[in-house]
Amino acid sequence: MIKKAKNFALYFVAVLTGSLSLTLPSHAFEGQWVELPNAKARLLATGDPMTGSILAGLEIELDEDWKTYWRFPGDSGIPPSFDWSDAQNVASTQLLFPAPQRFTDEYGQSVGYKHRVVFPIEIELEGAGQPTNLQLDIVLGICREVCIPVTEHFSLKLPPIFVATEAAKTILTAATDTVPMKAVEAQQSEIKITERAGTTPIVTISVPSKLLIKDVFIEGPDTWFLSLPEKLPANDTEQLDIWQLPLDGTPIGKEPWGAAMRLTMVGTDGSFEQEFTLIEPE
Incomplete structure (x- = not known):
């Protein structure tokens, strides 16, 4: 009787252990x-x-x-x-x-x-x-x-x-x-479009210096072949880091305005993404 009880106890422990492992x-x-x-x-x-x-x-x-x-x-x-x-x-x-x-x-x-x-x-x-x-x-x-x-x-x-x-x-x-995380308002850059006579518009990206951003990248629609933004010399008085990108690589004969864009900012203390729309300058 004692042997049967012991065997039952071992069986119960084995079943219980197996059930717990499954959960x-x-x-x-x-x-x-x-x-x-x-x-x-x-x-x-x-x-x-x-x-x-x-x-x-x-x-x-x-x-x-x-x-x-x-x-x-x-x-x-x-x-x-x-x-x-x-x-x-x-x-x-x-x-x-x-x-x-x-x-x-x-x-x-x-x-x-x-x-x-x-x-x-x-x-x-x-x-x-x-x-x-x-x-x-x-x-x-x-x-x-x-x-x-x-x-x-x-x-x-x-x-x-x-x-x-x-x-x-x-x-x-x-x-x-x-x-990269989605940029909240305090982490967002200011983006301006400037038209230039006889050549392509230029995108200017102003990034808050406090974000410690090392590099930025801009993506457009899949059919676009954009180059990479270049950083301008530092201007510490404005506490901004400035990058510029000529809008070369957009489809020939088609206006770029209204296109959905994505800015990626890669930093030493974090990286961020910001979506924006290309708006034709006034």
Whole structure:
């Protein structure tokens, strides 16, 4: 009788422990590294699939002196392309871009990342608490003197609950922290458009010096090919940092006014994004 009671107690503890493990929230999962030309990359994931959403990331480590590109690559380069069409239990994805840096060489100016970058990806699941198969096809430009277009496939299977790894959680949290925030009123720049006789209009961006902004980038519609803003000499009396951008690269024969634009300000203490509309000067 005592032996049966003991066995029942052990069975009850085992069942209870198993039930508790099934209800614990999931945290993170790491994929295997995939070798690329002059780089390597892998998928990461974190979060609790029971909530219906997770945070994934593509981590890329680049060889010395090689770089890859931001969504707006500048004068040359290939912006990254992410295709999730073969993924299972994925309803939608939102690719986030960490704050980039500007590179200048004999071929012009480009915008992107060296050494290492992690692109966070916000994922909404079709079914909460269901197995998820992250299938990702990417196209990247990995460049030094020459640019190598890289096409690669990544796969990461996630059970409804997966084992936590603090390393992946830390990596994705840090990557998300480097994504520019939406600028509130106190962080916004003043943007003016000046027409010049016989040539293209010029955009002037006045950034509050207190934001400690190192660089700025302006994006327009996908069909535009804008150059990069240039910083003017400092004028400490105004407590503003000034950048200017001629509106070259807009479609020929079409007025740019009314176009939706995005300003990205990359700073030492934080980076910000600000949307604006090109308004024709009076």
